[in-house]
Amino acid sequence: DxxxxxxxxxxxxxxxxxxxxKTIPLRRFEDAVRFGIGLSPVFTVFQVDDQITSSPHIAGPTGDTRLMPDxxxxxxxxxxxxxxLAPVDQLDQDGEPYPGCPRTFARRMLERLAGHGLELRGCYEIEFFLGHRAAPGPDEADPTPAHTGPAYGAIALADVEPFATALIRxxxxxxxxxxxxxxxxxxxxxxLSVPHSVGIAxxxxxxxxxxxxxxxxxxHGYAVSFAPVVFAERVGNGNHLHLSLWNRNGRNLFQGGRGPEGMTREAEAFTAxxxxxxxxxxxxxxxxxxxxxxxxPHRWSGPWACWGRENREAALRFVTGMVGSRPDAANLEVKSMDPAANPYLALGAIVAAGIDGLERELSLPDPVQDDPASIPARKRRSLGIRQLPASLTEAIAELEKSPMLREAMGDVLFDSFLATRRAxxxxFEGQDPEDVVRAHRWRY
Known part of the structure; x- marks a missing residue:
């Protein structure tokens, strides 16, 4: 409308x-849908602080992509x-998909999933900071929070009630x-949680x-931060992906099966x-x-590579839903994600990993029903439970070793993403934690 x-x-x-x-007046929207709006490919290697790096495929001021609104x-x-607001895919000037476009990557993975007869339905459940920002500048003070608790408390809600009313409306x-x-x-x-959507939506x-x-x-006079951490040493913001798989008969495959916790074989293989x-x-x-x-650990951020029913310390939390609601409600929550993640890259990469599980017919280990940190280290190892990377350096090393994700993303996107992560x-690694937080607080 x-x-x-x-x-x-x-x-x-x-x-x-x-x-x-990039903004256009409404009268130009039809032309933009046909011919796009120009954007330099160098933005593919922009860093969070607006510095520019390079990759084997992208560097310098030349070239153009076209932003094609959907x-x-x-x-x-x-x-x-x-x-x-219109999300866009990127094409080159010959009308071909730009290989560094995250949205195009995600759509391509969803099309591969459809080739297996499956449709993804999901949503991001987002956490954010609300407060008053101090005057911007090199010595900017910390923001003043809109509430100081108690956690989940009615008092905190009352503090932000006019904002909450307008937001829901x-x-x-x-x-x-x-x-x-x-x-x-x-x-x-x-x-805030929103209803599940289909595919790229x-x-x-x-x-x-x-x-x-x-x-x-x-x-309402507030500022918002979607940074992973707004205050050093405090619990950060998540952006958890909830997803379920549906077959061509309109059945949710995360329930009604004979696999772990009622999963079907397809849902188990995808999750594995x-x-x-x-x-x-x-x-x-x-x-x-x-x-x-x-x-x-101990922050419900999903830092452990394991899965479990309603286990909020596991990176993969299986949500069955209430009896009677499970045909619609059963889903998988990917908890080890924060709002610094590109939602298209994350969706596409998770789907690519799930397809790999389907094609290799993987099975899940036993679910973890305890806090993994409370399990003795030797037993954790015997159960195959490991902590996820504890730094960006460690995470980069793991990604570099993944031929599956390189193949799924393609060399241009994979190498440019790695280039920005390394840069x-x-x-930022090795800086004082407070300085790191301040540098990222208002970027997302």
């Missing part, structure tokens, strides 16, 4: 996890009157919808969700593929240096 829309923000997420936009996923933004009116909203554990932290909706939260916050790839996936799902201040590691 174009009613009231005057301008459209064409949005893409680059390898640094930063969302970029009309079917364009959403009018209720909290930003006159505006709509905006999501409902623009058709995004809300599943639940609540104050979270950390100071100033809130969490799960990642597209994540862009709409973030922009809507920012707009409502601005309208994701589990096997978790160490390499971590560079994509926790891609920043401050991500590893969050991805630690940010070289800048």
């Amino acid at each position: 174009a009613s009231g829309v005057e301008a459209v923000a064409l949005a893409l997420v680059i390898n640094s996890g930063v969302t970029l936009v 009309p079917s996923q364009t959403v009018g933004l209720v909290a930003s009157p006159g505006w709509a 905006a999501f409902e009116e623009q058709g995004t919808g809300v599943m639940q909203f609540h104050p979270e554990y950390s100071t100033g932290q809130l969490e 799960a990642a597209d909706t994540d862009l709409v969700v973030r922009h809507t939260i920012r707009a409502v916050a601005r309208n 593929g994701v589990l096997a790839a978790l160490p390499a996936l971590t560079a994509i799902t926790a891609p920043s240096v401050p991500s590893y201040q969050r991805l630690q 940010e590691r070289d800048v």
Whole structure:
């Protein structure tokens, strides 16, 4: 519905996890759908601090890509009157897919999944900081949180109630919808869940969700941070992916089967593929240096490469849902992910790993029903439970060893992503944790 829309923000997420936009007036939207809007390919190797690195395929000021908005996923933004947001794919000037485009990669993996007769339905469940930002500058003070708890508390909700009311109203009116909203554990932290979408819409909706939260916050005098950690030494923000697989008969394959916890054989193999790839996936799902201040034991961040029913310390939490709701509700939650992750890269890489599990007919180990940190180290090893990488350096090393993800992403995207991760590691690893947090706090 174009009613009231005057301008459209064409949005893409680059390898640094930063969302970029180019804006056009509504009258140009039809032409943009046909011919795109230009953007230099060098943004593929931009870092989170706006510095530029290079990869074997991308460097320098030459070349062009075309941002091609997807009309079917364009959403009018209720909290930003006159505006709509359109996710884009990137093409080259000959109309061919640009091999460094994260959204095109995710769509390609979803098409491969469809070749197995399966459809992914999912959503990102996002946590964020709400508060008042100090005057920007080199000596910028820490922000003042909109609430100081208690965690999940009614008092915290009362502190942000006008914001929460406007936020829920905006999501409902623009058709995004809300599943639940609540104050979270950390100071100033809130969490929002939206309904599951089909395929690429799960990642597209994540862009709409973030922009809507920012707009409502601005309208109420607040600032928002989606950084993995907003305050050093405190619990960070997650952006967990919930997903389920559905067959051509409209059946959720995460329930009603004979596999672990009622999974079908396909759901088990897919999950086992994701589990096997978790160490390499971590560079994509926790891609920043401050991500590893969050991805630690005892913070419900999913730092352990294991799975379990309703185990919030496991990287893969299996959610069965309430009796009676399971045909629709049963799903897999990937917890070892934060909002620095590019939602398209993360979705595509997780699907690629799941397809690898399907094609290799992998099986799951026994579920872990305890806090892995409480299990003696020798027993953890015997059970095959390992902690995920504890630094970006470790995560990069795991990704470099993954021929499966290189093949899925293609050399251009894989190498450019690694180039940006190495460059940010070289800048930020080893710095004081407070300085690292400050450098990333307002970038996502």
